[in-house]
Ligand code: SF4
């Protein structure tokens with residue numbers, strides 16, 4: 001290795017041309033500046049890679065994993081039924097579901113306050129698929145970053161064309177798989193496989209959504225890329241209110257790195273020997289900038305565009321190894337630590353968030369575990385409030401709406417309880433079968449002698465007995481003539 005082997009002389013990547021420029025991905029005239037982030041292999045890269053492949057497999061597998069007879073996660077908006085890890089939420093559980101979602105949201109806020117943008121860098125599908133699926137394929141087909149840049153900026157040759165064609169075809173195939181998996185979260189693979197074999201006109205809505213999702217995925221990972229994080233993502237925009245000086249961030253240590261200077265190993269040896277004034281540990285090699293997927297320079301301080309992907313940590317660590325300096329010039333830290341203080345994990349906001357999360361999930365668990373196995377509702381069938389029969393009796397036409405909220409198939413019967421003179425005729429078969437999660441409506445005629453009414457109404461009682469041994473008695477106001 002030569003004395004100046006880490007100072008490759010490579011042209012420093014252009015960051016921002018002038019203070020008026022605000023984005024690293026735009027040129028002065030507002031055109032897209034294409035980024036070619038170099039892959040930096042290191043300990044964080046390896047850990048993220050393992051997690052990324054695990055998450056990819058999980059995303060594909062979840063709609064296939066049954067829990068309590070339903071996919072591990074299924075958001076069936078058409079039937080207004082949401083299955084989450086074996087729990088099924090129905091329209092009657094809207095408040096319960098809202099409480100659950102608020103709990104999840106607060107958990108994200110707490111994790112962001114503690115761990116910063118760890119989700120963006122490690123778990124977000126945008127980062128996971130771009131960095132560990134689409135970009136590696138692109139590198140394999142089109143070559144390393146400097147080769148791709150040269151080819152893209154050069155004339156349109158056959159070599160350029162066939163590589164683009166192969167890449168886009170593979171990207172399209174992946175987008176198809178991802179979009180269908182995504183749609184399976186809403187309709188289930190069972191339905192999806194049947195629809196895929198049928199006439200598209202029968203399920204045009206599904207084909208439209210699948211085609212749109214495929215197009216969006218292809219556009220995002222093929223073209224839009226880092227702009228999703230720097231321009232479009234609302235979570236990224238809210239970072240400034242969720243982070244504080246104790247949150248974990250990926251940061252350059254200016255105390256150690258400054259004054260930065262490009263210099264040879266020989267000069268650094270002289271600095272170490274005290275022969276000349278020592279500069280900071282940053283040798284201004286731009287490795288951290290060249291690897292950044294959002295094109296920023298971490299040495300400019302905490303920026304909204306930083307997705308905490310840790311690529312600059314790996315890049316800088318490998319430079320530190322080469323110049324025999326301790327790793328960690330760029331590292332996970334907090335603003336307080338960089339200013340000589342300590343990171344406070346227990347602070348007012350994390351304490352309040354944690355207390356709220358415990359409260360919300362405790363209430364959620366309580367309501368969920370005490371939730372009725374069957375959701376039952378009685379209503380009057382639209383039309384006449386009652387019918388006077390020729391034999392001096394009064395008939396009310398009622399509708400019982402019953403939902404099976406258990407995970408087992410069940411059946412039920414309806415019987416009159418009070419007053420004793422009440423008769424009941426069920427329209428249709430009885431007992432009534434109910435699949436898990438199914439809701440059914442049963443119409444009945446409730447008949448009473450006119451003499452049973454003292455005024456214009458009386459309270460009738462009905463018992464619903466289920467095949468699993470549960471039963472419930474409900475009351476409903478029956479109407480009669482004015483006497
Ligand atoms: S921070 Fe590290 S990687 Fe970035 S320019 Fe300085 S020495 Fe190079």
Ligand code: SF4
Pocket residue numbers: 250288291292293294295296297298305306307308309310311312313
């Ligand atoms: S600055 Fe570092 S951590 Fe932030 S996005 Fe760029 S490479 Fe990733």
